[in-house]
Amino acid sequence: MEQRAATESTVTLEEAFGPGAPVVLFDRVRLSFDETVVLSDVSFTLLKGHTKLLLGASGSGKSTILKVLLGLLKPDSGVVWVNGHRIEDLPEEQIMPVRNDIGMVFQEGALFDSLTVAENVGFKLYEQTRMPLDEVRARVEEVLGFVGLAEYIDRMPSELSGGQRRRVAIARAMTTKPRLLLYDEPTTGLDPITAATVDDEIIKLRDLEEVSSIMVTHQLRDAFYIATHSARRENGRITIVPADEAKVREAEFIMLKDGRIVFEGDAEALRTSKDEYLRKFLS
Amino acid sequence: MLTLLERWTKASLADLQGYVLLVGRTMRAAVSRPFYVHDLVEQLEQIGVGSLTVVLLTGFFTGAVLALQSGITLDQFGARSLVGRLVGASMILELGPVLTALMITGRVGSSIAAELGSMEVTEQISALRALGADPVRKLVVPRVLAGFFMVPVLTVIADFVGIAGGWVIATFQMGVASGVYWSSVTEGLFWQDPWVGLTKPFFLGFVIVTIACHVGLGVTGGTQGVGRATTKAVVRASIAVLAVDFFLTKLLVFLVY
Ligand SMILES: Nc1ncnc2c1ncn2[C@@H]1O[C@H](COP(=O)(O)OP(=O)(O)OP(=O)(O)O)[C@@H](O)[C@H]1O
Ligand SMILES: [Mg+2]
Numbered sequence: 001m002e003q004r005a006a007t008e009s010t011v012t013l014e015e016a017f018g019p020g021a022p023v024v025l026f027d028r029v030r031l032s033f034d035e036t037v038v039l040s041d042v043s044f045t046l047l048k049g050h051t052k053l054l055l056g057a058s059g060s061g062k063s064t065i066l067k068v069l070l071g072l073l074k075p076d077s078g079v080v081w082v083n084g085h086r087i088e089d090l091p092e093e094q095i096m097p098v099r100n101d102i103g104m105v106f107q108e109g110a111l112f113d114s115l116t117v118a119e120n121v122g123f124k125l126y127e128q129t130r131m132p133l134d135e136v137r138a139r140v141e142e143v144l145g146f147v148g149l150a151e152y153i154d155r156m157p158s159e160l161s162g163g164q165r166r167r168v169a170i171a172r173a174m175t176t177k178p179r180l181l182l183y184d185e186p187t188t189g190l191d192p193i194t195a196a197t198v199d200d201e202i203i204k205l206r207d208l209e210e211v212s213s214i215m216v217t218h219q220l221r222d223a224f225y226i227a228t229h230s231a232r233r234e235n236g237r238i239t240i241v242p243a244d245e246a247k248v249r250e251a252e253f254i255m256l257k258d259g260r261i262v263f264e265g266d267a268e269a270l271r272t273s274k275d276e277y278l279r280k281f282l283s
Numbered sequence: 284m285l286t287l288l289e290r291w292t293k294a295s296l297a298d299l300q301g302y303v304l305l306v307g308r309t310m311r312a313a314v315s316r317p318f319y320v321h322d323l324v325e326q327l328e329q330i331g332v333g334s335l336t337v338v339l340l341t342g343f344f345t346g347a348v349l350a351l352q353s354g355i356t357l358d359q360f361g362a363r364s365l366v367g368r369l370v371g372a373s374m375i376l377e378l379g380p381v382l383t384a385l386m387i388t389g390r391v392g393s394s395i396a397a398e399l400g401s402m403e404v405t406e407q408i409s410a411l412r413a414l415g416a417d418p419v420r421k422l423v424v425p426r427v428l429a430g431f432f433m434v435p436v437l438t439v440i441a442d443f444v445g446i447a448g449g450w451v452i453a454t455f456q457m458g459v460a461s462g463v464y465w466s467s468v469t470e471g472l473f474w475q476d477p478w479v480g481l482t483k484p485f486f487l488g489f490v491i492v493t494i495a496c497h498v499g500l501g502v503t504g505g506t507q508g509v510g511r512a513t514t515k516a517v518v519r520a521s522i523a524v525l526a527v528d529f530f531l532t533k534l535l536v537f538l539v540y
Contacts, residue, residue: 072409096415110410112402124414172414 021084022047023180023212024069029078029088031064031259038064039075039259047250048179049210051202053223055281056256062216063107065256066182069214070104071095083180103173107184107216109165111157111172117144118153121172143171146201148194163190170198174205181205183215187222199225200240207231208238220282227251227267255281302497305419309427309493312420319421326429330391331436337386338437339444345378346370346445350452363457367464368471370449375472375480379442381528384487387434388520392495395426396516399499400509408500423496427489434488435481442480475539483531490527494520 024046031039039061046052054062067073068080071087080088085098111120122140125131131139144150147167157165170186183202187195199222205211207230217223228251230243253270255263255278263270263278270278285293353369399422402408411418446468453459498516502508 067409070413072412092412092417096417099413099415102413104410104413106406106410106413108406110406112407112410113405123416128415 022081023083024214025079025081026065026069027079027081029065029068029075029080031061031068031073031075037259039068042078042256042259042261044254044261044264046212046214048212049206049250050212051206051226051251052214053227053251053253054214054216054256055218055220055223055253057281060256061259062256063184064259066104066184066214066216069182070099070102100176101178101180103176103178103181105166105169105173105181105183105186109157109169111165111168113157115157116153117149117155117157117160117168120157120168121175123172124176139175140171143174144168146174147171148197163194166190167194167198170201174201177209179211181211181213183213183217185216185218187217187219195219195222196225199229200231202226203229203240204231204238208233223253224267227253298501301501302493305423305497305500306493308419309423309496312417312424313428317420319425322421322425323428326425327433330387330426330429331433334387334390334433334437335440337390338383338441341382341386342374342379342441342444343448345382345441346374346448346450347452349373349378349445350449350457354452354457364459364463365467365471366449366453366457366459367446367467370453371446371468372471372476374442374445374449375476377528377532379438379445380480380483380487381524383438383441384434384484384491384524384528385521387430387437387488388491388517388524391430392491392516392520393513395492395495396499396502397509397513399496400502400512401506403500403502404505404509418500423493423500426496427492430488430492431485432488434491435484438484439481473540479532479535479539482535483528486527486531487524490523491520494523 022045024044026045027043029039029042030037042061042065044052054065056062064073068075068088069082071082071090071092075088078088079086082098083101087095087098090098112123115123118137118140119126121143122136125136125139126133129136141150141153144153147170149164149167149171152160152164152168157168160168166186166189170183173181173183181202186202187198190198202213202215203226206213215223215226228243228248229240230247231238231240248268249266252264252266254261255270257277263273263275265273270282273279349370350366354363354366357363357365357369399408402422408418408422411421450461450464453464454461495516498512498519502512504511
């Protein structure tokens with residue numbers, strides 16, 4: 001109870017009710033498995049059309065944050081707002097509609113291995129909409145095209161390489177055009193060229209479709225690339241260009257250490273930070 | 284500090300509670316939209332058609348050995364012609380339902396636990412939820428319904444094949460006339476018997492599949508956990524089959540005779 005009273009007076013929570021409300025708001029979220037504390041006092045906000053880049057050592061709680069955000073795990077305390085819904089205490093049926101607007105790329109892909117690539121990517125459209133089958137197929141081909149896998153549409157996941165599976169997972173998250181995308185290490189294990197196309201796709205969704213995103217990554221190169229570039233549409237052609245200063249500041253880095261946020265700020269602040277742990281992590 | 288016994292009791296109770304909750308959710312989901320018809324058809328085929336060979340073989344040999352054994356006993360009373368009675372009643376009342384259920388436990392229960400378990404450890408269950416599908420509706424309900432409807436069908440098949448197996452032994456080895464055998468089968472039955480024999484497998488099918496699903500969805504600890512879950516599902520479901528059969532028989536005998 002004391003906890004609740006304390007959280008309700010914080011500034012961030014008030015933001016949730018105002019105009020330009022954040023898409024995601026975490027306020028003092030705590031979570032532990034048995035005796036091990038996995039998240040302690042995690043608070044952050046994600047604004048519409050912005051990107052958060054989650055960094056941190058293995059086991060620091062990055063994937064757990066994404067799972068709490070999706071309502072797959074319930075925090076022990078704290079408040080979680082997603083798209084204007086307070087989800088931490090909602091029963092599963094009521095979280096379902098909130099999830100409709102979120103796309104998630106799981107760390108290991110989590111493709112359904114009894115279904116084909118097409119059925120995986122079009123899962124939601126096949127299962128939950130009355131969209132005609134040929135339209136679903138067309139959409140599936142389109143998103144598979146984004147990740148360069150259009151010709152693999154009728155394969156089974158077991159017939160793909162690790163990197164291809166990850167790209168199918170990315171395509172699956174994008175199929176229904178959700179307004180919030182969560183990527184758990186989307187470019188890990190991809191070659192630099194494919195990783196770059198995935199990065200470009202993330203930038204395009206953010207800048208041209210106003211998709212907000214949280215990206216967990218160990219690939220600092222990709223994180224900085226996404227933070228410092230933007231997509232522009234000129235005469236129907238889309239180009240990726242270095243972002244202006246204001247845009248660069250919109251992409252915020254969060255560094256986690258043992259379930260605690262130890263740094264939050266833009267690319268510049270991260271680069272120039274004097275913190276010893278950060279320096280070590282970045283070198 | 285908790286003692287080992289306390290910890291074990293706590294874990295078992297939590298497990299039981301989880302099982303009861305799953306059963307509740309399954310029943311609610313089974314009678315409300317959306318239905319996954321395609322998945323149901325797939326499971327009916329998987330469980331029904333897939334188990335046919337196993338059930339045919341067990342049924343046949345059980346009936347045959349029953350005739351063989353009871354023949355020896357019956358001979359001591361000079362009552363060899365009654366062999367059909369014994370085979371028919373035993374198959375329809377007990378051996379058909381229970382042996383079929385145990386075979387389904389071994390074949391279907393283990394594979395359901397392994398399948399759901401590996402989906403759990405590879406986060407496919409989480410992915411289902413993230414994509415807005417309820418794992419209970421999508422995975423558990425089709426399997427439970429398929430078990431509920433297919434185990435009785437398979438049991439009836441096992442009964443017939445078992446009685447036929449008894450017939451083979453009775454006529455070709457024991458020299459009992461075919462007509463005598465068949466009329467003895469029907470004479471040996473009370474009118475309630477087929478109903479009792481047919482009621483039980485519905486419950487057994489339900490119990491086997493719900494236990495397997497519960498164990499599968501509760502897997503922790505990676506691939507190793509999946510292996511353990513498979514064993515656990517078979518052991519638990521087998522014991523449950525025998526226990527449920529006992530109590531159900533008691534209840535049905537009380538109700539219908
Ligand atoms: N189901 C679970 N039961 C117990 N502990 C868990 C469970 N899931 C995660 N943990 C623990 O929570 C901590 C954070 O896990 P998490 O998956 O969020 O790490 P991560 O930051 O994503 O790491 P990585 O970069 O390796 O993916 C880890 O120490 C892990 O051991
Ligand atoms: Mg992780």
